[in-house]
Amino acid sequence: METAAKEVRVVPADPAPAPEAVALPSRVDVSAEAAAFLVDLTAEHGPLMFHQSGGCCDGSSPMCYPVGFFRVGAVDVHLGDLHVDGLDPIEVYMSRSQFEYWKWTHLTIDVVAGRGAGFSVESPEGRRFLIRSRMLDDAEQAALGLVPGS
């Protein structure tokens, strides 16, 4: 199981390579509260990852799974990693088709009181991960290759 998870994790590539070999602007971040929560959840479930959902009900919510529980594939984009003190980088994915509509926004994973559904690991805790979005600024868009001719 662990091996299989590692195998599939090599699949995604950065969605929009920048022309220069400089550090790309980050697409994902994590709020302080969500980071602290991830430390607790990792202690209980082991290493975690996120896959951003779409569609009905709890669509548009980030789903948090133990690594290897959800199989990412060639249809997914690796948006980046969340860096939380004391934890391995937490990978964040989204389907490529959905990313086409989301690529202009930077995403911060936050947490609110609530009761998410799906199989996301946090819902029994009475809290739910939530995406906060902001538009990438002009410099970020250019660096990510989103501006024609840049």
Add this chain to the structure above:
Amino acid sequence: MTVTTPPSTYAQPGQPGAAVQFEARYDHFIGGEYVAPASGKYFENPSPVNGKPFTEVARGNAQDVDRAVEAAWRAFDSWKRTTITERSIILNKIADRMEANLEMLAVAETWDNGKPIRESLAADVPLAIDHFRYFAGAIRAQEGSTGEIDGDTVAYHFHEPLGVVGQIIPWNFPLLMAVWKLAPALAAGNCVVLKPAEQTPASIHVFMDLIKDLLPAGVLNIVNGFGVEAGAPLASHPNIRKIAFTGETTTGRLIMQMASENLIPVTLELGGKSPNVFFADVADEQDDFYDKALEGFSFFNLNSGEVCTCPSRALVQQSIYDQFTADGIERVKKVKQGDPLSLDTMIGAQASNDQLEKILSYMDIGKQEGATLLLGGDRADLGGDLTDGYYVNPTIFEGRNSMRIFQEEIFGPVLSLTSFSDYDDAIKIANDTLYGLGAGVWSRNGAQLYRAGRDIQAGRVWSNTYHQYPAGAAFGGYKQSGIGRENHKMMLDHYQQTKNLLVSYADGPMGFF
């Protein structure tokens, strides 16, 4: 005969005179009886009407799911042998029992989910009742087939139930979505393990308690709990023969991954971002039809927008855009928000706090993307006892179809409004979405109405109407909106095997050996 007038506001559960009183605690319902969770743990269930817990519900886990699947298989041995007539009679009795207790079920549904009582009374519960009756009838009329292969060889085709099936229910129509899955499954002779949504786990128990004497023990089992603790063990259980799910795309994929390990079929309904297209001739007259179209424009408020087919993208032809949208906005302003238990309330509460937070986060991104806010755009505080409930003001944004608020199912009373130039532009925008569950088209020109309906890539195109859900009309998604259909007698196929008996009546050998 006494005629009773319905109250203008129903009493809250827990108050004297309420149409329903919830138990203080709900266990699982397994093998015909209430069973405490293996973990001994329960979780609190708040009402979205006032944000306050009103009952606690069993926190199920894999052990509970195992127990329910075993009970269901024990029941299947005899349930599969019941005659179609017997099963049909049982479904009709369930419908009759529900009808006799319609107010009780409706108040339970509103209290659990937050939807306005007039919707529970006029739509959710009556549709659920009719669904049982529809499949009670459909199964009676279903026949296998015989095929004459040649003079001595006959192919007989029989319908057989799958066995024990798993069903995972969403929180937006807790009773109706359960019944959409239950009625065809039971009619076809399957036994069911059902996992209600953790946001709305209570009303299904009011239903179960009401009808439990009508079904043999173990035919219908309910395991409550969280997705990760109870839903995943059910979806991945090696002894179920099918899994049905309504929800979102990531969990849909995960369920398919689990089903692939067990090599069992799945049906998925994963939502959409439904376009509602208004052609210019809608405004040719200021008549009843125009009024109907304005209602169609306002339908994004049904169930507080928590509908997989919420018409949350309005596409209005440019030549009528200014006047039609102005009239539409006036119509939406008349949507009365208030206590979900009041009969004149047209929009109630969102189902949960995280749903409320998500809607607010989309209002934020809509503003950032440069969409123009035409109406609403914020949380509503209804004051008094309802001040902590999850209420959102009906909201209209004007923008472009490429914006995220045009592409993602917000699942709230939020309309994204844009214009189109001509027919081709309308179809292009309507189909520029990852999803294809529902759509609406409005036109006085029958040919245009027909062509648009055929050109839009969605499983259900309401044409000069919206948000009708008769049991006899197939419902399901194109593209990423899912796999399979619900409603309509074709739904029986999703819960049946085909048994072919290929029989030779020839007297002698075939001659090969």
